[in-house]
Amino acid sequence: MTKVKRFTYLMLLLAMAVSPVVLAQAGYSQRAKEIGTHLKCMCRGCDMSAGLCAHPGGSFSGPCDTAKDMLKEVDAHLAKGESEQQIIDAFVAKYGSLVYMEPPKKGFGLVAWLMPIAYSIVGLGLLVFVVRKWAIKPPPAAVVPTGISGAAPNEALERARAQAARETED
Amino acid sequence: MDVFGSFTLLLAFVCAAYAFVGGIAAILTRHPLLVKSTRQAGLATCVLIFIATFSLEYLLFTDNFSQAYVVSHSNRDLSAFYKVAALWSGQEGSLLFWSFLLSVYVISVLIAYRNKNGELMPYVGVVLAGVQIFFLTLNNFVENPFKTLAIVNASGMLDPFTRMDGNGLNPLLQYPEMVIHPPNLYSGYTGFTIPFAFALAALLARYPGEKWIHLTRKWTMVAWCFQSLGILLGAHWAYAVLGWGGYWGWDPVENASLLPWLTGTAFLHSVMMQEKRGMMKVWNVWLVFCTFLLCILGTFLTRSGVVSSVHAFANSNIGPWFVGFLMLTMVVCFAAYVKNRDYLKAENMLDSMISRESSFLFNNLLFLVACIAVLSGTLFPVFSEWFTNNRISVGAPFFNKVMIPIGLAILFLTGVGPLLAWRKTSADSLKRNFGWPLIVGVVCGVAAFLMGYHDGASVLCLFLCGFVTWTIVMEFYRGGKVIAARTGMSLMMASHELAMRNTRRYGGYVVHFGMVLVFIGLAGAAFNTEAQKAMNIGDSMKLGKYTLVLQSGDTKAEKNYTAQRMIVEVLEGNKQIMMLYPEKRQFQGTEQAAGTMVAIYSTLREDLYVVYAGMDPDTNMPVIHAFLNPLVKWIWLGGVWVVLGTLLALAPNRRAVLAVAGAPQTAPSAIAQALNPGVTLREGHD
Numbered sequence: 001m002t003k004v005k006r007f008t009y010l011m012l013l014l015a016m017a018v019s020p021v022v023l024a025q026a027g028y029s030q031r032a033k034e035i036g037t038h039l040k041c042m043c044r045g046c047d048m049s050a051g052l053c054a055h056p057g058g059s060f061s062g063p064c065d066t067a068k069d070m071l072k073e074v075d076a077h078l079a080k081g082e083s084e085q086q087i088i089d090a091f092v093a094k095y096g097s098l099v100y101m102e103p104p105k106k107g108f109g110l111v112a113w114l115m116p117i118a119y120s121i122v123g124l125g126l127l128v129f130v131v132r133k134w135a136i137k138p139p140p141a142a143v144v145p146t147g148i149s150g151a152a153p154n155e156a157l158e159r160a161r162a163q164a165a166r167e168t169e170d
Numbered sequence: 171m172d173v174f175g176s177f178t179l180l181l182a183f184v185c186a187a188y189a190f191v192g193g194i195a196a197i198l199t200r201h202p203l204l205v206k207s208t209r210q211a212g213l214a215t216c217v218l219i220f221i222a223t224f225s226l227e228y229l230l231f232t233d234n235f236s237q238a239y240v241v242s243h244s245n246r247d248l249s250a251f252y253k254v255a256a257l258w259s260g261q262e263g264s265l266l267f268w269s270f271l272l273s274v275y276v277i278s279v280l281i282a283y284r285n286k287n288g289e290l291m292p293y294v295g296v297v298l299a300g301v302q303i304f305f306l307t308l309n310n311f312v313e314n315p316f317k318t319l320a321i322v323n324a325s326g327m328l329d330p331f332t333r334m335d336g337n338g339l340n341p342l343l344q345y346p347e348m349v350i351h352p353p354n355l356y357s358g359y360t361g362f363t364i365p366f367a368f369a370l371a372a373l374l375a376r377y378p379g380e381k382w383i384h385l386t387r388k389w390t391m392v393a394w395c396f397q398s399l400g401i402l403l404g405a406h407w408a409y410a411v412l413g414w415g416g417y418w419g420w421d422p423v424e425n426a427s428l429l430p431w432l433t434g435t436a437f438l439h440s441v442m443m444q445e446k447r448g449m450m451k452v453w454n455v456w457l458v459f460c461t462f463l464l465c466i467l468g469t470f471l472t473r474s475g476v477v478s479s480v481h482a483f484a485n486s487n488i489g490p491w492f493v494g495f496l497m498l499t500m501v502v503c504f505a506a507y508v509k510n511r512d513y514l515k516a517e518n519m520l521d522s523m524i525s526r527e528s529s530f531l532f533n534n535l536l537f538l539v540a541c542i543a544v545l546s547g548t549l550f551p552v553f554s555e556w557f558t559n560n561r562i563s564v565g566a567p568f569f570n571k572v573m574i575p576i577g578l579a580i581l582f583l584t585g586v587g588p589l590l591a592w593r594k595t596s597a598d599s600l601k602r603n604f605g606w607p608l609i610v611g612v613v614c615g616v617a618a619f620l621m622g623y624h625d626g627a628s629v630l631c632l633f634l635c636g637f638v639t640w641t642i643v644m645e646f647y648r649g650g651k652v653i654a655a656r657t658g659m660s661l662m663m664a665s666h667e668l669a670m671r672n673t674r675r676y677g678g679y680v681v682h683f684g685m686v687l688v689f690i691g692l693a694g695a696a697f698n699t700e701a702q703k704a705m706n707i708g709d710s711m712k713l714g715k716y717t718l719v720l721q722s723g724d725t726k727a728e729k730n731y732t733a734q735r736m737i738v739e740v741l742e743g744n745k746q747i748m749m750l751y752p753e754k755r756q757f758q759g760t761e762q763a764a765g766t767m768v769a770i771y772s773t774l775r776e777d778l779y780v781v782y783a784g785m786d787p788d789t790n791m792p793v794i795h796a797f798l799n800p801l802v803k804w805i806w807l808g809g810v811w812v813v814l815g816t817l818l819a820l821a822p823n824r825r826a827v828l829a830v831a832g833a834p835q836t837a838p839s840a841i842a843q844a845l846n847p848g849v850t851l852r853e854g855h856d
Binding site for chain 2: 037038040047048049052054056058059060061062065096097098099100101102103104107108109111112113115116119120123124127130131134135
């Protein structure tokens, strides 16, 4: 990141922190709310992010006090000019890894991200393997009824008809 | 009534145990009387479970507050409608309800096949009795719903004790959908027991051929339909009641209900491979085993609270029982497979990579990857705690990122699969089949972009929706045209006739179309916006093209709750279009005392979703929280089509002969066309 870019970014953050975007009654900024969507609300009563906490079943279905405090904390970090990643790191240091909404792409959390990719690759590999194995083998006699040698021709025809019906029914 | 209920449950357990042990003896000795008596015991088990369930409902309806379960989940003011639902709103009751629904299936199977499949049915009976024994063990000895309240008196003895009133039903559950969502979902969970029982029985009995698949085809579809409907109703409940503006939060319990749905869907497709081509026999058996195991796992996750969730209503000690049952089932399945695996030899081989067969393989791959990804994501917090002593939470953003590509790939296959021929597809037919759908897809994608949906995944999704829809339209059009030419019917009538002649295939297409609608709805989620504002009377707020004006507020007292209601006028420009009445309900005598009633102005384009969040604790002003959620309505419409499609697929095929006989005298040209082998072959084209 160039100096100029970093400066603009800082100014932007600063502008956001002090701008009228601060929700008048809520006491936190829109930016804090955005960052808050990456942090889990620590009230232990909902499974939602601090930014989107609606606290189902509570007497107030908006952000609960815990979420509001977290968002105000985000604002405090923003005022110090910290980046989104720095803020998330600060929260993890404070609350532990429970505060993540999605696993971090480092350490053990990376495993979570690699798992689906691994399944897809292994699955695809297995599929290709199986298909090739199936394709190499010559089709067994059951597929193409060669009834002329063994059974009577009529019977073979009947079998072929039954197979055709079975395979084209739907 | 409580002693009676308790007794019938115990008797049911004894009957199930007899059906199980006697059934094994019957299989070994083949004594006809033993076979008959174990079958009767199976029937008796079901009837006794019905009686026990009705006893609990009776206690709920008669406000018998000497009963622990009634006290915890009902009160005098609760309306009758919700007293029915109280049956499955707690741990003990919902486990009894599981047994109840399973018994409905079991008794239907036992009666439907009473004179058929004599070789197989004793095995099926044993497997079903085994599953029933597990749940009856829980009902009787672990989570008995018929517990009486008692207090310790002065002499240290227990005295029965009756409360004046109960605690009432959890307000989150006091919503019409909560009365139909759990029965649907549970009917899905329990329904997969039937194909499981037949698959295991066929394997144990070395029952010839594909018969078990033919026998269970409709049962699987019924279970699948209930499961789909249950999931969608649950999503709608979350949307309309929880007041957070969304319908799917990747909550562990939601995930648990999705898992068997994914494998069940894979199974519904891969059975066709076995029916048509005699392939994938081992795979199908394992797929249905896994579906059943995932149903049990789902019940376990819902009921044990092992992963935290809004649904885990009770944390309890039933976990080890479920783990034990899962292990036992796995061992039995594996042992049966190892012993009799030679009977599952495939008959046919794959001819080409570009064929219907391979599209089914890819379909199964994607559904399985989706299933395992959701499963491992759901359990990841537990893993991370094991390995690192640190619980890493996995929330909605993770699942969205992982599942969107998989979902889109599945949607793509939905369009491609049916256009590929069995065995081998020529490049020529690919061109012929894909040209128009691709054009329609592109038009839809571009239109979506021009309408302001600027998000890669959403545009791709809408492109695919157009593509898939057109492939389905073409399937109906082609088949319909042939029948129209043969019989002189109009194209509409002919398409109808076509669907009735091969209900499973065309019912399947209708389900696919329903899923397309659901995907259209999901594509809208990227563009949700929201606004929240503390407002005085007369204040307004803007959201999208709408202006919300708070007109007034009032309070109305209902039987068991007091509702605070806000009256919000919705304006579009200067034109008034709607009055919305979001509510906050304060329930009496419950621990969790508040509920929301969301007011939704729903159009095909978007939902205006307005929540009265309550009084702002700081300013004491009413807070209105409004969401603008595009395209949500399509999801619910899609659900309707999915159900209609399944019903069509369940209907018996109409014989072509009858239809031709009933048709008006065909014109000579039509007869000529009917005799033209080119046209006749097209009808069978697949």
